[in-house]
Amino acid sequence: MASFDLDSFLGPQVARVETLLRERMDRLVPAGTPPKLAEAMRYSLMAGGKRLRPVLCLTFADLVARASNASAVAGDAACALEYVHTYSLVHDDLPAMDDDDYRRGRPTNHKVYGEAMAILAGDALLTEAFTLVASGPEPVRAALCRELAVGSGAAGMVGGQVLDIAEDRPAALDYLLRLHRLKTGALIRAACRMGVVAAGGDADSLARADSYGDAVGLAFQIADDVLDVTATPEQLGKPSGADAAAGRFTFPAVVGLEASKKLAQDKVAEAISAVRPLEGADGPLAALARYTVERKS
Amino acid sequence: MASFDLDSFLGPQVARVETLLRERMDRLVPAGTPPKLAEAMRYSLMAGGKRLRPVLCLTFADLVARASNASAVAGDAACALEYVHTYSLVHDDLPAMDDDDYRRGRPTNHKVYGEAMAILAGDALLTEAFTLVASGPEPVRAALCRELAVGSGAAGMVGGQVLDIAEDRPAALDYLLRLHRLKTGALIRAACRMGVVAAGGDADSLARADSYGDAVGLAFQIADDVLDVTATPEQLGKPSGADAAAGRFTFPAVVGLEASKKLAQDKVAEAISAVRPLEGADGPLAALARYTVERKS
Numbered sequence: 001m002a003s004f005d006l007d008s009f010l011g012p013q014v015a016r017v018e019t020l021l022r023e024r025m026d027r028l029v030p031a032g033t034p035p036k037l038a039e040a041m042r043y044s045l046m047a048g049g050k051r052l053r054p055v056l057c058l059t060f061a062d063l064v065a066r067a068s069n070a071s072a073v074a075g076d077a078a079c080a081l082e083y084v085h086t087y088s089l090v091h092d093d094l095p096a097m098d099d100d101d102y103r104r105g106r107p108t109n110h111k112v113y114g115e116a117m118a119i120l121a122g123d124a125l126l127t128e129a130f131t132l133v134a135s136g137p138e139p140v141r142a143a144l145c146r147e148l149a150v151g152s153g154a155a156g157m158v159g160g161q162v163l164d165i166a167e168d169r170p171a172a173l174d175y176l177l178r179l180h181r182l183k184t185g186a187l188i189r190a191a192c193r194m195g196v197v198a199a200g201g202d203a204d205s206l207a208r209a210d211s212y213g214d215a216v217g218l219a220f221q222i223a224d225d226v227l228d229v230t231a232t233p234e235q236l237g238k239p240s241g242a243d244a245a246a247g248r249f250t251f252p253a254v255v256g257l258e259a260s261k262k263l264a265q266d267k268v269a270e271a272i273s274a275v276r277p278l279e280g281a282d283g284p285l286a287a288l289a290r291y292t293v294e295r296k297s
Numbered sequence: 298m299a300s301f302d303l304d305s306f307l308g309p310q311v312a313r314v315e316t317l318l319r320e321r322m323d324r325l326v327p328a329g330t331p332p333k334l335a336e337a338m339r340y341s342l343m344a345g346g347k348r349l350r351p352v353l354c355l356t357f358a359d360l361v362a363r364a365s366n367a368s369a370v371a372g373d374a375a376c377a378l379e380y381v382h383t384y385s386l387v388h389d390d391l392p393a394m395d396d397d398d399y400r401r402g403r404p405t406n407h408k409v410y411g412e413a414m415a416i417l418a419g420d421a422l423l424t425e426a427f428t429l430v431a432s433g434p435e436p437v438r439a440a441l442c443r444e445l446a447v448g449s450g451a452a453g454m455v456g457g458q459v460l461d462i463a464e465d466r467p468a469a470l471d472y473l474l475r476l477h478r479l480k481t482g483a484l485i486r487a488a489c490r491m492g493v494v495a496a497g498g499d500a501d502s503l504a505r506a507d508s509y510g511d512a513v514g515l516a517f518q519i520a521d522d523v524l525d526v527t528a529t530p531e532q533l534g535k536p537s538g539a540d541a542a543a544g545r546f547t548f549p550a551v552v553g554l555e556a557s558k559k560l561a562q563d564k565v566a567e568a569i570s571a572v573r574p575l576e577g578a579d580g581p582l583a584a585l586a587r588y589t590v591e592r593k594s
Contacts, residue, residue, distance in 0.1 A: 029452070030447070030450070030451060030452040031452060032452035032456060033451040033456050034459045034460055034463070036463070037451055037455070037459040091417075094413075096411075096413045116391075116394050116462050119391065119394065119416065120458055120459050123423065123455050124451040124456070126420065127451070127453075130446035130450075131443060131446035134442035134446055141439035141442070145427055145430075145431035146428060146431035149424050149425065149428035149431055152424050153428055154327060154330040154334055155326070155327040155329035155330045158417050158420050158421040159334055163331055166331070182329070
């Protein structure tokens with residue numbers, strides 16, 4: 001059904017993100033940053049990964065670009081999103097949280113640099129995301145800071161992590177949806193919205209980016225839970241079945257594997273329908289939405 | 298020598314900060330924030346304290362006020378500074394860092410809410426500081442985000458904490474000065490600068506705020522180290538002599554108690570000289586500078 005060649009699209013987009021991240025390496029760690037802190041920040045930021053949030057941000061920016069300097073601003077926004085995503089992984093992996101030893105096939109930040117440094121490297125990645133987005137003359141910079149902070153804050157990503165570690169969480173679908181709308185969805189929504197804001201898009205585009213981000217964010221998290229059941233350790237870069245072994249609260253655990261797959265597919269359809277007026281019948285955003293559930297890791 | 302009545306000034310200023318913080322309580326924890334997270338954030342934010350950073354920010358803003366709406370913007374900046382300062386205390390107190398059980402006479406955040414929640418409450422306080430500063434139509438919002446991020450980031454407060462926990466730190470004055478210029482000084486400098494930026498002050502005022510903040514920040518930290526040696530547990534709200542007992546790297550440990558007191562006094566004189574053209578011979582900033590070394594806790 002889909003004829004859009006996602007691999008041909010994603011390869012260059014991910015390479016573009018890697019280049020943008022490398023170009024901003026001296027802004028990630030401003031002059032005066034202790035070398036060990038700089039090393040710990042870079043270790044987790046440059047560990048690869050899907051770069052989904054920056055790619056979504058850049059794709060939306062390209063699609064609605066009106067301002068001539070949208071590209072530099074969108075590049076900053078894309079990198080800031082990856083800084084924030086990386087900080088959240090570093091903190092989530094800590095012994096006091098998920099206590100994970102491996103991430104993307106490598107030892108987690110605190111296994112290499114120690115717990116104190118991992119906490120601080122996360123704090124610094126979060127903070128430098130705002131330095132990056134706030135710097136420069138562009139009038140949308142404050143709006144971008146706000147989108148990033150709202151997506152990653154107490155009623156966004158951090159709030160979601162709190163719901164995830166709560167001991168009294170009910171094994172109910174609505175709680176799980178709320179949890180992931182915050183934990184994963186809020187920053188993915190912010191990524192889509194920031195692309196539109198960086199490129200000077202209109203209110204309709206912003207609303208469509210919001211709907212798309214919400215649906216794709218949920219699809220992505222449901223697919224993550226499904227992959228933990230169905231993928232091999234080689235595909236994941238970490239042991240599979242870890243969620244079930246830890247008794248974690250996942251979509252397959254709450255509604256079953258088949259219903260989880262169906263729910264993810266419904267969300268993909270919602271996402272595609274939201275962006276059809278922006279990109280037509282068969283564009284990169286639709287392909288990215290399908291990719292969130294069709295990926296193998 | 299000093300005739301400015303600091304107590305009459307500070308009492309209402311601290312009360313003003315408490316009011317500003319309370320007025321923004323629903324913005325600290327936006328709708329959708331998990332209640333337990335909101336509670337943990339408020340617990341540390343509303344634990345009292347000297348509110349030095351917000352008071353500095355507001356004092357500079359009042360002094361250079363040009364924009365008619367400077368007051369609301371400066372209020373947001375002042376509160377954001379206290380959110381960031383509070384997050385840094387919550388993370389610094391963690392078992393992986395300073396492992397402190399008490400702060401301001403009360404159990405530390407992780408002793409009450411657990412380590413995971415304390416990490417996340419700190420993350421959320423930092424992030425919501427940016428939501429607060431970035432929200433609103435004021436054109437200086439992005440500049441304020443930048444000042445806040447630079448002051449609290451990898452080459453600012455977080456970098457200073459990294460230097461403080463480093464195992465191979467030399468017992469040398471220049472390292473200690475660099476450490477505290479980052480760990481305490483950078484955010485105090487940001488507080489002074491943000492007051493000027495919020496109020497639309499000129500480049501000369503900004504440079505004076507910068508010099509004053511740098512000198513006061515150092516004086517404040519040196520005085521903290523001195524107080525740990527000279528104050529009673531009742532004055533500190535925690536055991537005194539804790540730094541020495543832990544073998545911590547302090548100004549008295551490196552250059553001795555009397556030289557530390559002299560250095561603090563020199564910094565106070567520098568600070569007073571920097572702001573004299575702004576406030577005259579005997580204003581609140583000079584009194585605040587003197588207070589940093591004359592306080593008893």
